[in-house]
Amino acid sequence: MGKTTAARTAARRFGARWLVLPLLDRTAQETERLLATAVAQAVTQEFNGLIVDDLNEIESTTGRRLFAQLLGAVRRRDAVCIVTAYRDPTTSTLDACQLPPESVMRVPSLSQEEVSQLVSAAGGDPTQSAGLVYLLSSGGHPQLARAVIASAQRSGWPSLEMETVTISEVQADLDAERRRLRRSLVDRLGTDSRRLLLRTSLLHGRFSQELARSLADVEPELALPGELLNSLLGPWIDELGKDRLRVSPLVGNAGAEDLSQKEQRATHAHAARWLVPKEQSIEATAVNALFFHSIRGELDEPLTQIALAVMTTPQEMLGRVADVFPLLVYASTPPRWLWQTASTPIWSADGSRKPR
Numbered sequence: 001m002g003k004t005t006a007a008r009t010a011a012r013r014f015g016a017r018w019l020v021l022p023l024l025d026r027t028a029q030e031t032e033r034l035l036a037t038a039v040a041q042a043v044t045q046e047f048n049g050l051i052v053d054d055l056n057e058i059e060s061t062t063g064r065r066l067f068a069q070l071l072g073a074v075r076r077r078d079a080v081c082i083v084t085a086y087r088d089p090t091t092s093t094l095d096a097c098q099l100p101p102e103s104v105m106r107v108p109s110l111s112q113e114e115v116s117q118l119v120s121a122a123g124g125d126p127t128q129s130a131g132l133v134y135l136l137s138s139g140g141h142p143q144l145a146r147a148v149i150a151s152a153q154r155s156g157w158p159s160l161e162m163e164t165v166t167i168s169e170v171q172a173d174l175d176a177e178r179r180r181l182r183r184s185l186v187d188r189l190g191t192d193s194r195r196l197l198l199r200t201s202l203l204h205g206r207f208s209q210e211l212a213r214s215l216a217d218v219e220p221e222l223a224l225p226g227e228l229l230n231s232l233l234g235p236w237i238d239e240l241g242k243d244r245l246r247v248s249p250l251v252g253n254a255g256a257e258d259l260s261q262k263e264q265r266a267t268h269a270h271a272a273r274w275l276v277p278k279e280q281s282i283e284a285t286a287v288n289a290l291f292f293h294s295i296r297g298e299l300d301e302p303l304t305q306i307a308l309a310v311m312t313t314p315q316e317m318l319g320r321v322a323d324v325f326p327l328l329v330y331a332s333t334p335p336r337w338l339w340q341t342a343s344t345p346i347w348s349a350d351g352s353r354k355p356r
Contacts, residue, residue, distance in 0.1 A: 087234030269297030
C-alpha cells in the first residue's frame with residue numbers, strides 16, 4: 001500500500017482520536033507556517049495520535065526546529081506520531097528530533113496480492129484483472145494502480161476483463177494521470193531541476209548518480225548538478241540501493257514529450273558516450289542501455305563496438321547473449337535511425353541466428 005494509506009491503516013488499528021496535518025505540495029515556507037500552527041494547536045487539542053502527511057520540506061533549519069517542537073508537544077501528551085515523506089530523513093534531522101534510525105520504515109510498492117484486494121474492492125475480478133493492473137501500474141505504484149482501477153471501474157471493467165483485451169481507454173486515463181502529476185511538478189521545481197529530471201527520464205533502466213549528474217553537461221548546461229539531483233531524489237527519482245537510481249513511473253519518459261528533439265538526441269548521445277566501456281569488452285549489464293542510447297542519439301561508434309562484439313561471439317554463447325541483450329534480439333534492420341519492433345527476431349528461441 002502507499003505511504004499515506006499505510007499511515008491511516010496503522011492509525012485505525014491503533015484506535016482513539018487522531019489528527020492529520022496534510023502537507024502535500026507545500027513549499028518550505030508553507031510547511032514551516034503550518035508546522036508552527038500545529039505546535040500551537042497541539043497544546044490545546046485533545047488527541048491520541050497525529051499523522052504528519054508528506055513532510056517533504058524538513059531539511060531546513062527552521063523546518064527541522066519546528067518539527068522537533070511538534071514532536072515534543074506530542075510526547076508530552078503521551079501520544080503517537082506517524083510521519084510520511086518521499087525520502088528518508090538525514091542523520092542530523094533524526095538527531096535533532098531525538099529519533100533512533102529504526103524509527104524510519106520504507107513503504108514498498110503494492111504487492112500483487114494488495115493489487116488483487118484493491119481490484120476486488122472496486123468490483124473487478126482479481127483473477128482476470130489484477131495481473132494487468134499490476135503491469136500497467138509499473139509494478140504496483142500506488143498512484144498509478146489507483147488510476148488504472150478507477151478507469152476500469154468507470155467502464156464497468158470490460159476493457160480489462162473481455163476475452164479480447166482493449167486497454168486503450170485505461171492507458172489514456174493513465175497518461176492523463178501522469179500529465180496531471182507532471183503539471184504539479186512544474187509548480188514545485190525550478191527550471192534547472194525540472195530540466196535535469198526530464199533528461200533523466202530518458203535514461204534506460206537503472207542508472208548511477210554519476211551518470212545522472214553528468215546530464216547537466218548537455219546543452220544548455222545546468223549549474224550545481226549535485227544539488228539539483230538531490231532535490232529530485234524521493235518524489236521523482238527512486239533510490240534502489242548503493243548508487244543505483246530509477247526514474248519514478250510517474251514521470252517515466254516525460255522528456256520525450258517536453259524536451260525538444262535536439263535536446264533529446266543530445267541527451268541520448270551523452271548517455272551513450274558515458275556508457276561506452278573504457279576497455280574493449282562490453283559489460284552485459286550495460287549493453288542494452290548502450291544500444292538504446294546509441295540508436296536514439298544517432299551514434300555510429302558504440303553500435304560498431306556492439307556489432308563487433310556480437311559477431312565475434314562463439315556460436316555456443318549466443319543463447320546467453322540473447323538472454324542479456326533483449327533489445328538486440330527484437331531489433332529490426334530498418335532504414336537508418338528508425339526504431340521499431342521486428343516482425344522476425346534476429347535470433348530464434350534456441351539462440352541460433354536467423355537470416356535477415
